[in-house]
Amino acid sequence: MFRFANPEFLYLLLVLPVLILFFIYTGISRRKAIRKYGDPELVRQLMPEASPKRQRLKFGMLFVAVTTLVFVIAGPQFGSKIETVKRQGVEIMVCLDVSNSMMAEDIKPNRLEKAKQMLARMTDGFSDDKVGLIVFAGDAFTQLPITSDYISAKMFLSSINPSMVSSQGTAIGAAINLAMRSFTPDEKAGKTVLLITDGENHEDDAVKVAASAAEKNITVNVVGIGLPQGAPIPLSGTSNFMKDVGGNVVVTQLNEQMCQEIAAAGKGIYVRADNTNSALRTLQSEINKMDKSELDSKVYSEYDEQFQLLAWIVLALLILEFLVMERKNRIFQKVKLFS
Numbered sequence: 001m002f003r004f005a006n007p008e009f010l011y012l013l014l015v016l017p018v019l020i021l022f023f024i025y026t027g028i029s030r031r032k033a034i035r036k037y038g039d040p041e042l043v044r045q046l047m048p049e050a051s052p053k054r055q056r057l058k059f060g061m062l063f064v065a066v067t068t069l070v071f072v073i074a075g076p077q078f079g080s081k082i083e084t085v086k087r088q089g090v091e092i093m094v095c096l097d098v099s100n101s102m103m104a105e106d107i108k109p110n111r112l113e114k115a116k117q118m119l120a121r122m123t124d125g126f127s128d129d130k131v132g133l134i135v136f137a138g139d140a141f142t143q144l145p146i147t148s149d150y151i152s153a154k155m156f157l158s159s160i161n162p163s164m165v166s167s168q169g170t171a172i173g174a175a176i177n178l179a180m181r182s183f184t185p186d187e188k189a190g191k192t193v194l195l196i197t198d199g200e201n202h203e204d205d206a207v208k209v210a211a212s213a214a215e216k217n218i219t220v221n222v223v224g225i226g227l228p229q230g231a232p233i234p235l236s237g238t239s240n241f242m243k244d245v246g247g248n249v250v251v252t253q254l255n256e257q258m259c260q261e262i263a264a265a266g267k268g269i270y271v272r273a274d275n276t277n278s279a280l281r282t283l284q285s286e287i288n289k290m291d292k293s294e295l296d297s298k299v300y301s302e303y304d305e306q307f308q309l310l311a312w313i314v315l316a317l318l319i320l321e322f323l324v325m326e327r328k329n330r331i332f333q334k335v336k337l338f339s
Contacts, residue, residue: 005075005305012070019066023059058321065317068310076306088292089128090190091146093179094119097197097225098162099137099170100242101252104198106231108275115196115225116157118273118280123150123157125284128292130189132182135160136175138167138203146182172197172262173204176220180213190290192219194283195262196273198226199255206258210266220266221286225273226254 004010096119102112123131131153132146141164144156172195179193193213210220230253232241242250256272263270269286273279 003077004071005077007074009070009074012073013067015070016063016067019063027055054324058324061317061321061324065314065321068314068317072307072310072314076310078306087128087148089126089130089148090192090287090290090292091130091132091183092287093132093134093146093182093191093193095134095136095140095172095175095179095193095195095197096160097137097170097172098135098160098165099168099198099200100162100233101170101198101200102225103162103236104226104231104233104252106227106229107225107273110234111198111225112160112162114273114275115223116160118223118277119157119196120154121277121280122284123153126150129287130184132179133157134175134178134182135164136171136178137162137165138169138171139165140171140175140178141165142178142182146184169203170197170200171203172199172206173209176206176209176213176262176266180216180218183218189293190219191217192221192268192287192290193266194221194223195259196223196225197259198252199224199258199262200252207261207265210262214265214267218266219268219290220262221268221283222259222263222266222270223273223279223283224254224256224259224270226252227274228254228256230254 096115098112102115103110105111107114128148130146130148131144131150132142133144133153133156134140135143143160143164144153147153176193176195183191193210213220230251232249232251234240235242244250254272260270269282271279271282
C-alpha cells in the first residue's frame with residue numbers, strides 16, 4: 001500500500017503550471033526580440049550555435065526535477081501490510097467515573113484530570129497488554145473497546161468530560177457489569193477491571209457485582225480519587241460552586257469505605273490517588289503480577305521510506321540540466337543529437 005507521509009506538500013505541484021507559463025512567455029519574448037533585428041530565418045543563420053531544442057530539453061529536465069522534488073518532500077512510503085503478532089499480556093478494562101463530583105479540586109488540578117493523567121502514564125507503560133475504556137455516571141457507556149492501540153486509547157482519554165453522560169449519579173455496578181462483558185471471549189489472559197471513582201452517590205449493588213466478577217476470575221482493582229474531607233464542586237465557566245435545593249454548597253467526599261468493599265469483593269486491591277504517583281506505581285506492580293497469556297493482535301507494519309531513489313533522480317537531472325548548454329558546442333557541432 002502506498003501513501004505520502006506529508007501529503008500537504010503536494011500543493012507545491014501548483015508551481016508547475018507557473019513554470020510552464022513562464023517558459024512559454026520567455027520563448028515568445030525571445031522571438032519578438034529576434035524579429036526586431038530582421039527576418040527570423042536570416043537571423044537564425046547568423047546564430048548557427050543557437051539551439052531551441054536544447055532550451056526545451058533543459059526546461060524539460062528542470063520541470064521533471066522540480067516535480068520529483070515535490071514528491072520527495074511529500075515523503076513517499078510503502079507498507080501498511082496487516083500482520084498478526086503474538087503478544088504476552090493481560091486485558092484491562094478501565095471504568096472511569098465522569099460524574100459531576102469528579103470535578104472537585106481537592107486533588108489537583110481536579111479529580112477527573114488527575115485520573116486521566118494517571119491513566120495516560122499507565123498506558124505509556126503498556127507494551128503487550130490490551131486496554132479498554134468505559135465511562136460512567138448515572139449510566140455506563142463503552143468509550144473504547146478492548147484494544148492494543150494505545151494511541152487511540154490516549155486520544156479517547158483526552159476527550160473525556162462529565163457532559164459525555166447526561167444522566168448524573170454513580171452507577172458503579174453497571175460499569176463493572178459492562179466491563180465484564182467487554183473482555184475478549186475465550187481469552188485465557190489475566191483480566192482485571194480498573195475502577196476509578198470517588199464512590200459517592202452509588203446507585204446499585206456494586207459490591208455484589210464485583211463479587212460476581214471475581215467468580216469469573218476477573219479481579220476488580222479500585223482507585224479512590226479525592227479526599228475524605230471533600231471539596232465543593234465548581235460550576236464550569238463561573239467562580240461559583242454547585243448548591244443543593246436548599247441553597248447550600250455541595251461538598252463531595254471520597255467514600256473510601258465503599259471503594260474498599262468493592263475491591264475486597266472483587267479480590268483486587270484498593271489504593272487512594274493523591275497528589276503523588278504512589279497509586280500509579282502500586283497499580284502497575286499489581287498488574288505485573290497477573291498471569292500473562294499469549295494474545296493475538298493485528299497491527300500495521302511500519303511504512304518504509306521510498307524517497308531515496310527519487311532524490312538521486314532529482315540530483316542527476318539537476319546536474320544534467322547544468323551541463324547541457326543552451327548553445328551548440330563547437331567541438332561537438334558535427335554531432336546532431338539535438339537538431
